[in-house]
Amino acid sequence: MRNKRLPPTAADRRRFLLRPVVGSLLALALPGVPLLARAGGHAASAEATAYPPVVAGALLQFPQDFGAHPQFRTEWWYVTGWLREAGGGEGGAEGRAGGYGFQLTFFRVRTRIGEDNPSRFAPRQLILAHAAIADPSIGRLRHAERSARAYPGLVEAGEGRTSVRVEDWFLEGGDTVLAPYRTNIETDEFGFELVFEPGRAPVLNGKQGFSQKAPDPLNASYYYSRPQMMVGGRMRIGGKVHEVEGHAWLDHEWSSEILPEGALGWDWVGINLYGGGGLMAFQMRDGEGRALWHAGTLSEEDGASRMHGPDELRFTPLRHWQSPRTGIRYPVEWEIELAGRRLRLRPLIDDQELDSRALTGAIYWEGAVRLFELGAADEARAIGEGYLEMTGYAERLAM
Numbered sequence: 001m002r003n004k005r006l007p008p009t010a011a012d013r014r015r016f017l018l019r020p021v022v023g024s025l026l027a028l029a030l031p032g033v034p035l036l037a038r039a040g041g042h043a044a045s046a047e048a049t050a051y052p053p054v055v056a057g058a059l060l061q062f063p064q065d066f067g068a069h070p071q072f073r074t075e076w077w078y079v080t081g082w083l084r085e086a087g088g089g090e091g092g093a094e095g096r097a098g099g100y101g102f103q104l105t106f107f108r109v110r111t112r113i114g115e116d117n118p119s120r121f122a123p124r125q126l127i128l129a130h131a132a133i134a135d136p137s138i139g140r141l142r143h144a145e146r147s148a149r150a151y152p153g154l155v156e157a158g159e160g161r162t163s164v165r166v167e168d169w170f171l172e173g174g175d176t177v178l179a180p181y182r183t184n185i186e187t188d189e190f191g192f193e194l195v196f197e198p199g200r201a202p203v204l205n206g207k208q209g210f211s212q213k214a215p216d217p218l219n220a221s222y223y224y225s226r227p228q229m230m231v232g233g234r235m236r237i238g239g240k241v242h243e244v245e246g247h248a249w250l251d252h253e254w255s256s257e258i259l260p261e262g263a264l265g266w267d268w269v270g271i272n273l274y275g276g277g278g279l280m281a282f283q284m285r286d287g288e289g290r291a292l293w294h295a296g297t298l299s300e301e302d303g304a305s306r307m308h309g310p311d312e313l314r315f316t317p318l319r320h321w322q323s324p325r326t327g328i329r330y331p332v333e334w335e336i337e338l339a340g341r342r343l344r345l346r347p348l349i350d351d352q353e354l355d356s357r358a359l360t361g362a363i364y365w366e367g368a369v370r371l372f373e374l375g376a377a378d379e380a381r382a383i384g385e386g387y388l389e390m391t392g393y394a395e396r397l398a399m
Helices: 012-016
Strands: 025-026 034-040 073-087 101-108 125-135 139-147 155-157 162-166 169-173 181-186 191-199 210-212 220-237 240-255 266-273 278-285 292-300 305-308 311-321 330-340 341-347 355-356 362-374 380-390
Touching: 012 330, 025 292, 073 220, 073 380, 101 162, 101 362, 125 162, 125 191, 125 220, 125 362, 139 162, 139 355, 155 220, 155 311, 155 330, 162 191, 169 210, 191 355, 210 292, 220 278, 240 266, 266 330, 266 362, 278 311, 292 362, 311 341, 330 362, 341 380
Parallel strands: none
Antiparallel strands: 025 034, 073 101, 073 240, 101 125, 125 139, 155 162, 162 169, 169 181, 181 191, 191 220, 210 220, 220 240, 266 278, 266 380, 278 292, 292 305, 311 330, 330 341, 341 362, 355 362, 362 380
8 A cells, every 4th residue: 555645744845845945046137136046958949048148228117027027037126224223312323322233134046947837836036035244343244145946925026026935035016116115034143124215206317218228228127226215123132132223225227148258356335425316336356356347326305316327337346354253355345436526435334244155155244334525625424334345355256
C-alpha cells in the first residue's frame, strides 16, 4: 500500500518559497536603486519572453503606474528618509539635531524561467527586499534582507497600486495620487511600522519619466520620485520602541536594461530640501572613476521641476572612508556642482556599508547624508537631508 501524500500546509509553502532562490543569480542595477539580481533561463520562445523596451515619449499614468510592471526585467520601490523622536524639537527639520536614517526597498525581477509552466511555484518572478536603519548610537547600519519567488497572497508585487510584500514585510498604498503608503518591517534586531503621506503629485525624472543612464538612449528606465513625504509611526531598536516622525523619499523605477557598457558603478543622491523641494542627481562612472553620464532633477515645493543634463552636473569626491570589514574605500563626502551652485554632502555616520553578498552578491555604501550649500566665502549652510548610494567601488558588477 502506497503512502498517501498529504497536501502542503501553509508552513510548507513558506519554507519552499523562502528557501534561497537567488544564489546563482548575477547582480544588476541602474542608478537610484540598490543592487538587484537577474536570472537567465529558457522558456517556450524568445519572442514570447522578450523584455519590452523603455521608450521615450511614453506617458506615465497614475495611480496605475504606482503598481508593478511584470513584463519588464527589473523594478523597484525604494524608500529612504530620516526619523526623529516624535515631538523632539522645534523649528522644522533644519533646527533639529540627531536622528536616524532608514531605508526600505522591494525589488521585482522577471526571470524568464518557467514562463510556460502553469505551476504557481514556478520562479517566473522573484521578489527581494532590503531594510536598514543608520544608527549613530552604534556607528553603523542595522540591516536585514529577504528574497523569494512570487506566490499569490504571500510573496507578490501587485499591479494598479503599490502592493509589494515578502511574507510579513510589505509596502502598500498609492490608491490615488495623494493616498498614503504603509509599511511594516520586523527583524530580530530592529523593526519599523510607518505611514508615509505624500503632499504632492509624483516628480517625473528625465524627460517626462524617461530617465537616460548613458549616452545611448537604449540605456534608460521609467522613473519617478516622491520627495517630501511626511512620516509617522513606530521604530524598534532591540527591545525599545520609539514613536518617530520625519520625512521620506520614494523612488519607483522599472527597466529592461542592465548596467551600460563601460560603467563600473554609480553615485546617486535623493535629498529633501528644507525649503520644500527635492534634488535627485546621479553619475555613472567608468573603471578610472570618470563620469560617463550625469543627470538630475530639481523640484520645487509647488511641484514645478527642472531636468539637469550632463553639462550641468559634476561630482567631486572630498573625503574617503575605508571599511574595516571589506577593505573597500568609499568617498563619503562629496562636492556637487549643479548649474553654478556648489553643494556639499556629509554623512550622518561614515560606516553605512551594506554587505548584501548573501542576497545579490554585492557590497555597496548606502546611507543618510546632509546637504550643504557653499557661499562666496565657502561658508556652508545646511539645506537638506536625504540619502547617498555608491556602487562599484570594489569591482565591476558581474553581468
